[in-house]
Amino acid sequence: MASRLYASRDDALAAFAAHVSQGKVDFFKGVGLDLVMGRREGCHFWDVDGRRFLNAHSNGGVFNMGHRHPDLVATLRRALDDWDVGNHHLISEARARLAEDLTELLPGDVDKVVFAVGGGEAVDTALKMARGLTQRPKIVSAQGGYHGHTGLAMATGDPKYRDPFGPQLPGFVQVPFGDLDAIERAVTQDCAAVILEAVPATSGIVVPEAEYMRGVREHxxxxxxxxxxxxxxxxLGRTGRMFACEHWGIVPDFVVLGKGLSGGLVPISATCYRTPHDRIFTPDPFVHISTFGGAELACLVSQRMLEIVADPEFLARVRRIGDVLGRELDAVTSEHPEVLVAPRRLGLMAGIEWASPGLGMLASKALFDEGVFAVYSNNDRRVTQILLPLIAGEAEVDELTSALDGAAGRLESADMLGMAAALDGV
Ligand SMILES: Cc1ncc(COP(=O)(O)O)c(C=O)c1O
Structure with missing residues (x-):
């Protein structure tokens, strides 16, 4: 990075603790992961002190294109000559263009888009539209799922993230993911919407059966x-298809996008929906607005990002590298049967399953010590989430799996197994 903002890493940690979050600094120091992100490029980033890491999490897909993709950086630089965020009330060429390009790629008649800034805001938009359209109160979501920490999105998620914040919103019901009978029982005539992650990440990269997804659609x-x-x-390419719903041949009423849409440069998210649902905005098109939703600079970067990902060769490569990753993860797993169970995977979205939650928690640090940044799934701590940037190649897969081999080797020691056992109940 061209410039540092603090003289040392300790100064940065102290300022963050004092003015942003003491709790996060304490947590990361406690688990030995108190890195401060400095330079970043492609599939890697560096701590401000110069240690290099493979980014195997990509911030849940924000860095699908890697860090600072040169083409996207150039697009943003050019855009800055003429554009800014735009005026959210007015007609916008940049928003029209991106919406047109996006909906061309989306299935069926998912042809309309409301832009937002983050994923939670985009989920909130879908939920409130669903309630308005159906005039029904109930929303069904999956236990252990995650859709954001904003109002309605938070209400679909874990009690532990809602309980500290006062009275709960009524009408939200959760059922186990993957259980069609549970959906059939909960989804009744008073239900506005079912919201599901295509592959729940927080609950452990759970790849659903096609019959489940199709059954939910039918019900x-x-x-x-x-x-x-x-x-x-x-x-946006993570699972080897442009959208995961293509794997199951279903057309959702709403498809919510965020994270990777920005190319990791300027935040933007999108609530995409089937054309008939646009009637909710007929009486008053200003009934929903967002000042920075679909900021024009972000739209221009996203448009270029879409062009790159939508190239069939790009997606074919994601599938190929995903298969290589799958084979290598299987091989490392079979070398370490005491600590590793089985990987899960769809395209380049993978989860490494450890034998216990304690091992999963220790794995983040063990991988970190091997130069790989990866995190465990908060609602199934046995699972390390692996979302390499989509631009990763065989070299990065090798880098990851050698590190995993090293990490698994460390975790097999009696000391580490003891520590893991102590963490299991935490
Ligand atoms: C599946 C999913 N939905 C929604 C969100 C919320 O997105 P944001 O943090 O941008 O509000 C996230 C964030 O991690 C997510 O993983």
Whole structure:
């Protein structure tokens, strides 16, 4: 990075603790992961002190294109000559263009887009539209799922993230993911929407059966319930298809996108929906607005990002590298049967399953010590999430799997197994 903002890493940690979050500094120091991000490029980033890491998490897909993709940086630089965020009330060429390009790629008649800034805001938009369209109160989501920490999105998620913040919103029901009977019981004629992640990441990269997803779609149709598919992590190439719903041949009522849409440079998210649902905005097109939603600079970067990802060769390469990753993860798993169970994977979205939650927690640090940044799934700590940038090649897969081999070797020691056992109940 061209310039440092603090004289030392300790100064940066102290300022962050004093003015942003003491709790986060204490946590990361406690687990030995108190890195401060400095230079970043492609599939790697560096601590401000110069240690290099393979980014195997990509911030849930924000860095699908790697860090500072040169083409996207150039696009943004050029855009800065003439554009800014734009005026959210007015007609915008940049928003029209991106919406046109996006909906061309989306399935069926998902042809309309409301832009937002983050994933939670885009989920909130889908949920409130669903309630308005159906005039029904109930929202069904998956236990252990994650759709954001804003108002309605938070209400679909874990109690532990809602309970500290006062009275709960009524009408939200959670069912186990993957259980069609549970959907059929919960989704009744008073239900506005079912919201699901295409591949729940926080609950451990759970790749659903096609029959489940198709069954949910069918049951929603039967009961007049709208299906919101949260593709904030899975969308835009992550699973080897442009959108994960293509794997199951379903057309959701809403597809929510975020994270990777910005190329990691300027925040933007999108609530994409089937054209008939646009009637909610007919009486008053200003009934929903967002000042920075679909900022024009972000739209221009996203448009270029889409061009790159939508190239069939790009997606074919994601599938090929995904297969290489799958084979190598299987090989490392079979070398370490005491600590590793089995990988899960769809395209380049993978989860490494450890034998216990304690091992999963220790794995983040063990991988960090091997030069790989990866995090565990908060609602299934046995699983390390692996979302390499989509631009990763065989070299990065090798880098990851050698580090995993090293990390698994460390975790097999009696000391580490003891520590893991102590963490299991935490
Ligand atoms: C699947 C999914 N949906 C929604 C969100 C919320 O996105 P944001 O943090 O941009 O509000 C996230 C964030 O991690 C996510 O992973």
């Amino acid at each position: 929603c149709d039967k009961t007049g319930t709208l299906l919101i598919l949260d593709e904030v992590q899975t969308g």
